[in-house]
Amino acid sequence: MSTDAVTMEKIVSLCKRRGIVFQSSEIYGGIGATYDYGHYGVLLTNNVKAQWWKSLLQERDDVVALDSAIIQHPKTWEASGHVAGFSDPLVDCRTCKRRFREDKLEISECGEQPSKIPGQGKNCDLTEARQFNLMFKTTVGPVEETGSTVFLRPETAQGIFLNFKHYLQFARKKPPFGIAQVGKSFRNEITTENFIFRTREFEQMEMEFFVPPAQADQWYEYWKQTRYDWYIKLGIRPDHLRLRPHDPDELSHYSSGTSDVEYLFPTDWSELEGIANRGNFDLTQHAEHSKQNLEYVDTASGERYLPHVIEPAAGVGRATLAFLCDAYDEDEIDGETRTVLRLHPQLAPVKAAVLPLVKKDGQPEVAREIVTELRERMQVEYDEGGAIGRRYRRQDEIGTPWSITVDHQTLEDRTVTVRDRDSLAQERIAISDLADELERRLRAPWRSPKLDS
Amino acid sequence: MSTDAVTMEKIVSLCKRRGIVFQSSEIYGGIGATYDYGHYGVLLTNNVKAQWWKSLLQERDDVVALDSAIIQHPKTWEASGHVAGFSDPLVDCRTCKRRFREDKLEISECGEQPSKIPGQGKNCDLTEARQFNLMFKTTVGPVEETGSTVFLRPETAQGIFLNFKHYLQFARKKPPFGIAQVGKSFRNEITTENFIFRTREFEQMEMEFFVPPAQADQWYEYWKQTRYDWYIKLGIRPDHLRLRPHDPDELSHYSSGTSDVEYLFPTDWSELEGIANRGNFDLTQHAEHSKQNLEYVDTASGERYLPHVIEPAAGVGRATLAFLCDAYDEDEIDGETRTVLRLHPQLAPVKAAVLPLVKKDGQPEVAREIVTELRERMQVEYDEGGAIGRRYRRQDEIGTPWSITVDHQTLEDRTVTVRDRDSLAQERIAISDLADELERRLRAPWRSPKLDS
Numbered sequence: 012m013s014t015d016a017v018t019m020e021k022i023v024s025l026c027k028r029r030g031i032v033f034q035s036s037e038i039y040g041g042i043g044a045t046y047d048y049g050h051y052g053v054l055l056t057n058n059v060k061a062q063w064w065k066s067l068l069q070e071r072d073d074v075v076a077l078d079s080a081i082i083q084h085p086k087t088w089e090a091s092g093h094v095a096g097f098s099d100p101l102v103d104c105r106t107c108k109r110r111f112r113e114d115k116l117e118i119s120e121c122g123e124q125p126s127k128i129p130g131q132g133k134n135c136d137l138t139e140a141r142q143f144n145l146m147f148k149t150t151v152g153p154v155e156e157t158g159s160t161v162f163l164r165p166e167t168a169q170g171i172f173l174n175f176k177h178y179l180q181f182a183r184k185k186p187p188f189g190i191a192q193v194g195k196s197f198r199n200e201i202t203t204e205n206f207i208f209r210t211r212e213f214e215q216m217e218m219e220f221f222v223p224p225a226q227a228d229q230w231y232e233y234w235k236q237t238r239y240d241w242y243i244k245l246g247i248r249p250d251h252l253r254l255r256p257h258d259p260d261e262l263s264h265y266s267s268g269t270s271d272v273e274y275l276f277p278t279d280w281s282e283l284e285g286i287a288n289r290g291n292f293d294l295t296q297h298a299e300h301s302k303q304n305l306e307y308v309d310t311a312s313g314e315r316y317l318p319h320v321i322e323p324a325a326g327v328g329r330a331t332l333a334f335l336c337d338a339y340d341e342d343e344i345d346g347e348t349r350t351v352l353r354l355h356p357q358l359a360p361v362k363a364a365v366l367p368l369v370k371k372d373g374q375p376e377v378a379r380e381i382v383t384e385l386r387e388r389m390q391v392e393y394d395e396g397g398a399i400g401r402r403y404r405r406q407d408e409i410g411t412p413w414s415i416t417v418d419h420q421t422l423e424d425r426t427v428t429v430r431d432r433d434s435l436a437q438e439r440i441a442i443s444d445l446a447d448e449l450e451r452r453l454r455a456p457w458r459s460p461k462l463d464s
Numbered sequence: 465m466s467t468d469a470v471t472m473e474k475i476v477s478l479c480k481r482r483g484i485v486f487q488s489s490e491i492y493g494g495i496g497a498t499y500d501y502g503h504y505g506v507l508l509t510n511n512v513k514a515q516w517w518k519s520l521l522q523e524r525d526d527v528v529a530l531d532s533a534i535i536q537h538p539k540t541w542e543a544s545g546h547v548a549g550f551s552d553p554l555v556d557c558r559t560c561k562r563r564f565r566e567d568k569l570e571i572s573e574c575g576e577q578p579s580k581i582p583g584q585g586k587n588c589d590l591t592e593a594r595q596f597n598l599m600f601k602t603t604v605g606p607v608e609e610t611g612s613t614v615f616l617r618p619e620t621a622q623g624i625f626l627n628f629k630h631y632l633q634f635a636r637k638k639p640p641f642g643i644a645q646v647g648k649s650f651r652n653e654i655t656t657e658n659f660i661f662r663t664r665e666f667e668q669m670e671m672e673f674f675v676p677p678a679q680a681d682q683w684y685e686y687w688k689q690t691r692y693d694w695y696i697k698l699g700i701r702p703d704h705l706r707l708r709p710h711d712p713d714e715l716s717h718y719s720s721g722t723s724d725v726e727y728l729f730p731t732d733w734s735e736l737e738g739i740a741n742r743g744n745f746d747l748t749q750h751a752e753h754s755k756q757n758l759e760y761v762d763t764a765s766g767e768r769y770l771p772h773v774i775e776p777a778a779g780v781g782r783a784t785l786a787f788l789c790d791a792y793d794e795d796e797i798d799g800e801t802r803t804v805l806r807l808h809p810q811l812a813p814v815k816a817a818v819l820p821l822v823k824k825d826g827q828p829e830v831a832r833e834i835v836t837e838l839r840e841r842m843q844v845e846y847d848e849g850g851a852i853g854r855r856y857r858r859q860d861e862i863g864t865p866w867s868i869t870v871d872h873q874t875l876e877d878r879t880v881t882v883r884d885r886d887s888l889a890q891e892r893i894a895i896s897d898l899a900d901e902l903e904r905r906l907r908a909p910w911r912s913p914k915l916d917s
């Protein structure tokens with residue numbers, strides 16, 4: 012008996028209750044649109060990132076990694092167009108001195124609801140819109156007064172373009188090949204929303220895939236599908252995931268095609284990841300601003316060209332939120348409602364919990380032995396506190412796929428029960444087979460039980 | 465025939481040549497003391513971080529994880545003392561308008577060497593010293609002119625103290641327990657030095673271990689030893705690693721004891737990690753500034769206290785640099801000098817290279833099959849370009865522990881040779897046993913072959 016009764020309120024509440032994600036700097040009253048990830052949140056996001064890396068670096072030959080600096084040379088952002096164009100239209104209130112995004116006035120708060128007509132707000136006396144750049148500025152170097160103004164990167168992508176030429180040498184790569192990066196970016200958003208969906212500080216997983224110009228369209232199709240499949244493979248239900256091509260009027264001027272992977276959040280369909288066919292816009296800009304030739308030269312054919320670029324750009328926070336929403340479930344066991352995260356085992360923060368049925372008769376000691384053996388290979392948790400049913404619920408709530416119970420029979424025949432989070436089936440397994448069996452299950456293909464409910 | 469001829473120049477050169485670490489924003493002339501990590505650098509640092517997490521989260525019960533925001537509430541840095549006291553003494557030159565760290569004048573450059581005596585520089589006319597805060601400032605929120613001034617965190621530690629109280633609830637923990645965090649920190653250093661040893665943007669691996677006050681000294685001893693042992697287990701030679709207690713005049717005013725884990729870099733002994741007995745200074749400060757009670761209350765005994773804190777604070781960049789320096793080796797094979805990184809297999813960016821002896825006779829196809837099987841479990845590389853000896857050298861230089869060669873015999877009996885990076889021994893192994901055998905070797909305890917040379 013499964014319901015799909017997930018709401019954002021339930022997700023936020025679970026995240027706070029179990030220390031997955033919560034408001035940052037709370038003891039000082041918090042800081043807007045900024046969140047900290049707690050213990051299970053770190054384990055979960057580390058798994059999300061590891062799966063992204065694995066799919067690109069470990070399982071393929073044509074993608075290499077980069078970790079470029081957050082503070083790059085400021086010319087980067089002149090060349091990329093961010094200094095001139097990365098801005099929101101803002102209006103000020105002459106009365107209350109607050110500032111709003113003009114295109115989002117209806118969701119802002121300013122005493123009474125402000126009017127869109129300048130000068131006609133109920134409380135607000137609004138100015139005409141001005142452009143407000145979203146990049147955070149700071150000063151680097153020894154002389155504050157005359158030091159260089161630099162920016163916190165608003166995207167990880169540009170660090171990749173700056174290093175493109177290097178990679179032809181180091182990595183002995185030629186197009187088609189990709190450079191992938193995971194890292195923090197910063198945007199001074201005026202309107203933030205929906206928990207970790209849009210935050211001022213956020214972690215991106217971006218790749219720039221460089222291709223011969225004539226192959227751009229086919230690689231664009233390929234990466235749309237490949238990135239869509241990544242979420243499906245990690246358990247997102249297909250009826251909650253779609254590829255939505257941008258309308259012509261949504262496209263950036265340099266893009267010949269962009270599609271969003273969208274997830275059906277409890278609120279609505281929203282963007283998880285954008286896959287853009289960016290042409291050679293960025294390399295052209297950086298070649299011009301750096302006065303360097305960034306062309307690829309094929310030593311065999313003598314052909315030279317600026318590669319075109321396909322960019323799948325995902326967010327760790329959004330992906331994590333989607334995995335949480337898709338996994339969230341409630342069912343009924345013995346007349347009680349249970350909250351359970353039906354996460355893909357590879358994503359689950361904890362793979363197995365080891366629970367002595369009682370806190371005596373040698374059971375804790377055997378449970379400890381099992382923990383010692385398992386933790387060499389995976390993240391496990393030992394819990395001896397409270398009734399066994401309550402301990403199962405604690406694990407269900409954080410998505411632990413298997414709970415291993417040590418009972419009186421264990422002391423006789425060295426077997427334990429392995430309880431499955433989803434089917435609730437309990438199977439007896441010899442302790443000596445346990446680690447291999449759990450690893451086998453971890454590697455097996457997985458299908459969300461919510462698909463069958 | 466092994467030599468210990470490592471120099472910083474050789475490390476920097478190898479890092480640049482193979483794209484491990486290199487100057488950031490190079491196409492725009494670079495940006496001071498900022499580096500980008502390339503493909504092998506990302507794989508290596510990801511392994512360093514994974515080992516750190518594993519030793520604290522996976523192998524223990526008493527440490528939990530956190531990932532707090534880089535931009536925290538600005539009161540954080542008033543409470544911690546960073547706004548008032550995190551500064552270097554700087555002097556200005558009235559003639560050339562440049563600024564220097566007073567305590568490092570001898571290594572600064574200002575036309576001619578400046579004199580330490582104000583007014584007496586050969587070219588420089590120096591002012592008295594002023595304090596210059598090392599925190600990067602920026603403005604957050606919708607109103608730039610009246611927005612909040614915030615700081616990029618200069619250390620990850622304070623995010624942990626801010627969340628201490630939460631963790632007593634979420635994580636059902638009571639002292640002694642630790643909260644661990646990996647993340648970027650930023651310091652506007654005037655004097656940067658030695659490649660990635662001191663950079664303006666750097667990644668920390670910090671833990672705050674909260675203990676009952678009476679246990680502080682014993683836990684301090686415990687963590688000094690445990691952190692020292694972590695480096696040794698990962699292959700650092702004991703004669704290149706030492707624990708150095710701070711002299712009383714080096715201690716922070718709140719610390720009753722600090723020891724550095726120091727590594728013998730090619731330049732000299734330098735700090736890798738500090739382990740500090742910080743008392744309850746930070747919790748006291750945050751309790752006072754937030755007006756919240758941060759005491760731990762033992763529900764059984766009714767005892768209440770502010771825990772004392774032991775802080776092991778390591779840097780990803782420094783640890784990586786030490787692992788690289790310690791692993792760097794040159795030896796002679798068949799009359800030629802070979803460069804080899806004798807990295808612990810768990811740290812090696814690539815675990816195995818798969819090399820067909822010739823690019824025909826079905827060898828590439830079998831090699832590809834092997835790659836497909838291995839890459840489900842570990843990072844492997846396929847290379848068919850150039851003479852086999854040259855391909856081995858490329859792998860030696862990035863520290864790949866095992867090179868698997870497919871030859872004519874492979875096509876007959878489905879065996880391959882596995883060449884060991886260090887012993888150069890070649891062993892024939894059945895393809896069907898290969899993945900398990902490599903995993904077994906990866907998990908085995910490891911000892912640097914440089915210890916025996």
